[in-house]
Amino acid sequence: VLSVAEPLLAELRRRASDIVELPSGESVTLQLVTNQPWSGYNWYLGNMASRIDINTDLPVRLNALPDLLAHEAYAGHHTEHSVKEALFLRERGFGEAAIALLTTPQAVVSEGIATSTFDVLVPPEEQAEWLQAFVYGPAGWEIDVERDLAIQRTGQSLSAVSGNAALLMHDQGGSVDAAVEYISRYGLLSEAEARKSVRFLTHPLFRTYTFTYTAGKELVRGYLQSRPDPKAGFQELLTEHWTPSRLRGSALWRSSDDERLPS
Numbered sequence: 001v002l003s004v005a006e007p008l009l010a011e012l013r014r015r016a017s018d019i020v021e022l023p024s025g026e027s028v029t030l031q032l033v034t035n036q037p038w039s040g041y042n043w044y045l046g047n048m049a050s051r052i053d054i055n056t057d058l059p060v061r062l063n064a065l066p067d068l069l070a071h072e073a074y075a076g077h078h079t080e081h082s083v084k085e086a087l088f089l090r091e092r093g094f095g096e097a098a099i100a101l102l103t104t105p106q107a108v109v110s111e112g113i114a115t116s117t118f119d120v121l122v123p124p125e126e127q128a129e130w131l132q133a134f135v136y137g138p139a140g141w142e143i144d145v146e147r148d149l150a151i152q153r154t155g156q157s158l159s160a161v162s163g164n165a166a167l168l169m170h171d172q173g174g175s176v177d178a179a180v181e182y183i184s185r186y187g188l189l190s191e192a193e194a195r196k197s198v199r200f201l202t203h204p205l206f207r208t209y210t211f212t213y214t215a216g217k218e219l220v221r222g223y224l225q226s227r228p229d230p231k232a233g234f235q236e237l238l239t240e241h242w243t244p245s246r247l248r249g250s251a252l253w254r255s256s257d258d259e260r261l262p263s
Helices: 002-017 064-070 077-089 105-121 125-137 145-156 160-170 176-186 191-202 209-226 230-239 244-255
Strands: 026-034 040-046 051-056
Touching: 002 026, 002 064, 002 105, 002 125, 040 064, 040 077, 051 064, 051 077, 064 077, 064 105, 064 125, 077 105, 077 160, 077 230, 105 230, 105 244, 125 145, 160 176, 160 191, 160 209, 176 191, 209 230, 209 244
Parallel strands: 026 051
Antiparallel strands: 040 051
16 A cells, blocks of 8 residues: 555645645655544644554555545645644744644535545546556556546545435434445445444544535535636635635635625
8 A cells, every 4th residue: 555655645745836835844654554433544743744544444445545645645634734834833823723623613624625635636637647647557557547537426426425324323313234224325335334434423523524524525616616726726725714604705705796695
């Protein structure tokens, strides 16, 4: 896994640096772990450094690595945390920029940035060629990249399945087995993958966290679509302080021909 992930991380870093100036000395290390409820996690260590854990409880899908590394590192969580530490904490002395809180409005924005990162770094029309050059080719895989991309993009339309399963358990009193069956059927996952997803949804810290991914991505996508240059808009997300209401209001303002719509 690491033999593919580390050069891929370097390429994503190069692309991220074309969008935003990365702080001097920022760094990311990768580590393989087991027995965790998530597939990947960014531990922001401060001083512009992150450790990214990749969970190997289940086989790590090669075609999932680019999005995972973009999400957790460049230009996702690590990039956002390190850039904002440099701009807000070190330059302006804003102590609150030293922490990131789960299950808060801040998390909605951060996950929206992270879930949108790969498509910003590598635009959809470039992805097939890029994946062949930096993922499948180096791994020695010979596959139909266009077909694989089409399958992945179709799967993205199922992103609400996880939230529905959380509501099934925590709102409607459904059992863990019922949630596993739901995710397996409607999320098109194996039973082992569905059980891993349910473990995340039943973890005390993360039982509601799944909604930050879908809500955040919708907000960020709306904002970027309202900008004439999505990469410039993404730079704004990484270098300014945002709340969900500001993000939504800014998107509505920019998409209006005359006056700002109410948020």
